[in-house]
Amino acid sequence: MAMVEKYGRKPAEQGSRRSEGFVLWMTGLPGSGKTTLALILEEMLEKNFGRYAEVLDGDEFRKGISRDLGLSKEDRQEHAHRVSYVGKLLAKNGVIGIVALISPYKKSREEAREVIGKDRFVEVYVKASLATCEKRDPKGLYKKARKGEITNMTGIQDPYEVPESPDILVDTEASDPEGSSKMIIERLVELGYLPRAHGRISA
Amino acid sequence: MAMVEKYGRKPAEQGSRRSEGFVLWMTGLPGSGKTTLALILEEMLEKNFGRYAEVLDGDEFRKGISRDLGLSKEDRQEHAHRVSYVGKLLAKNGVIGIVALISPYKKSREEAREVIGKDRFVEVYVKASLATCEKRDPKGLYKKARKGEITNMTGIQDPYEVPESPDILVDTEASDPEGSSKMIIERLVELGYLPRAHGRISA
Numbered sequence: 001m002a003m004v005e006k007y008g009r010k011p012a013e014q015g016s017r018r019s020e021g022f023v024l025w026m027t028g029l030p031g032s033g034k035t036t037l038a039l040i041l042e043e044m045l046e047k048n049f050g051r052y053a054e055v056l057d058g059d060e061f062r063k064g065i066s067r068d069l070g071l072s073k074e075d076r077q078e079h080a081h082r083v084s085y086v087g088k089l090l091a092k093n094g095v096i097g098i099v100a101l102i103s104p105y106k107k108s109r110e111e112a113r114e115v116i117g118k119d120r121f122v123e124v125y126v127k128a129s130l131a132t133c134e135k136r137d138p139k140g141l142y143k144k145a146r147k148g149e150i151t152n153m154t155g156i157q158d159p160y161e162v163p164e165s166p167d168i169l170v171d172t173e174a175s176d177p178e179g180s181s182k183m184i185i186e187r188l189v190e191l192g193y194l195p196r197a198h199g200r201i202s203a
Numbered sequence: 204m205a206m207v208e209k210y211g212r213k214p215a216e217q218g219s220r221r222s223e224g225f226v227l228w229m230t231g232l233p234g235s236g237k238t239t240l241a242l243i244l245e246e247m248l249e250k251n252f253g254r255y256a257e258v259l260d261g262d263e264f265r266k267g268i269s270r271d272l273g274l275s276k277e278d279r280q281e282h283a284h285r286v287s288y289v290g291k292l293l294a295k296n297g298v299i300g301i302v303a304l305i306s307p308y309k310k311s312r313e314e315a316r317e318v319i320g321k322d323r324f325v326e327v328y329v330k331a332s333l334a335t336c337e338k339r340d341p342k343g344l345y346k347k348a349r350k351g352e353i354t355n356m357t358g359i360q361d362p363y364e365v366p367e368s369p370d371i372l373v374d375t376e377a378s379d380p381e382g383s384s385k386m387i388i389e390r391l392v393e394l395g396y397l398p399r400a401h402g403r404i405s406a
Contacts, residue, residue, distance in 0.1 A: 052296050052297065054292055054295075054296055056292075064285075064288040065268060065284075065285045065288050065289070068271075068281065078271070081268075082267075082268045082285075085267040085268050086268070086289055086292060089257055089259075089289060089292075089293065090292065090293070090296065092257075093255050093257055093293065093296070093298045094255065094298075095296045095297075095298070
């Protein structure tokens with residue numbers, strides 16, 4: 001196996017495009033708007049910046065890599081760990097990973113920052129009150145939780161640990177999905193993750 | 204959640220670069236040379252084609268996404284499933300995924316082809332006789348298996364189902380790692396996954 005040593009692994013940063021990848025980690029209560037924003041952002045990033053983004057949606061991910069995991073604290077943390085690992089692989093290859101994951105535990109989000117690397121990790125707190133999320137109830141999960149048909153619902157039976165100092169905060173009660181998405185993009189430009197656009201950012 | 208419908212998911216093939224991603228799935232006995240070839244190929248692809256490749260090494264992967272899995276048939280299949288899922292995400296974003304995974308079961312490899320999509324999946328059988336692999340024994344695993352310290356060793360206690368019609372076959376007893384890697388690259392050019400190079404392919 002001498003060849004392995006001879007060739008070795010080259011540093012992830014070698015290529016210029018590679019260094020542009022990052023992960024937008026969107027955390028928030030169920031129904032706060034994470035997936036909605038993720039899909040709009042995916043489109044805006046391609047349209048305005050010519051960048052490819054991959055939405056890593058928690059629910060979708062559970063059908064693929066995390067199909068063995070449930071909703072216990074331990075399983076949620078393992079789930080977040082796997083998502084962060086995939087996000088890292090995408091980011092180091094120049095892709096923008098947009099994670100839409102409740103990720104209720106501060107510890108999980110901190111681990112994700114470590115796995116992905118702090119220079120490539122952008123925590124977005126998608127904020128909406130429990131009352132609003134429960135009213136939206138896009139998947140009918142709050143209703144089920146109130147009936148006791150679901151027993152691990154974040155916000156009802158399970159805790160949601162509010163991010164203390166997210167890199168970006170959007171309040172989806174205060175602005176509509178397009179407005180929130182534009183705000184995130186503008187903040188990404190400010191933070192240096194995206195270049196200043198030549199014109200107005202369009203949805 | 205009307206926005207989700209309005210924006211929806213765009214087809215993965217929309218961008219031109221995206222359509223260039225694929226997964227090189229290298230299967231073979233432990234010690235056949237999968238990881239060695241993967242690392243050489245990663246370098247050759249960047250040097251000769253300006254392409255980014257990500258090595259998805261089975262052992263490395265077990266420390267990240269598959270840290271809960273063992274070596275039973277069921278666990279190996281789940282492991283391969285997760286690797287294929289990550290490969291798919293990379294490939295659809297224009298990255299070349301180079302999988303170095305024993306993947307001893309035909310069923311797993313067929314599933315990987317389905318998950319990744321047959322137009323993006325290239326099966327490479329890294330061939331070497333058991334006797335040669337055992338002589339190389341780069342990780343000392345064959346020795347441990349012979350002593351009974353490992354009980355799920357592919358080739359010793361566990362089966363390896365030889366690919367019947369791999370897209371590419373390299374015999375690592377017949378050619379050295381650079382030669383085998385060049386052969387794989389040449390075959391990828393023939394298959395249309397890579398453009399015809401302007402000069403000689405260099406290692």
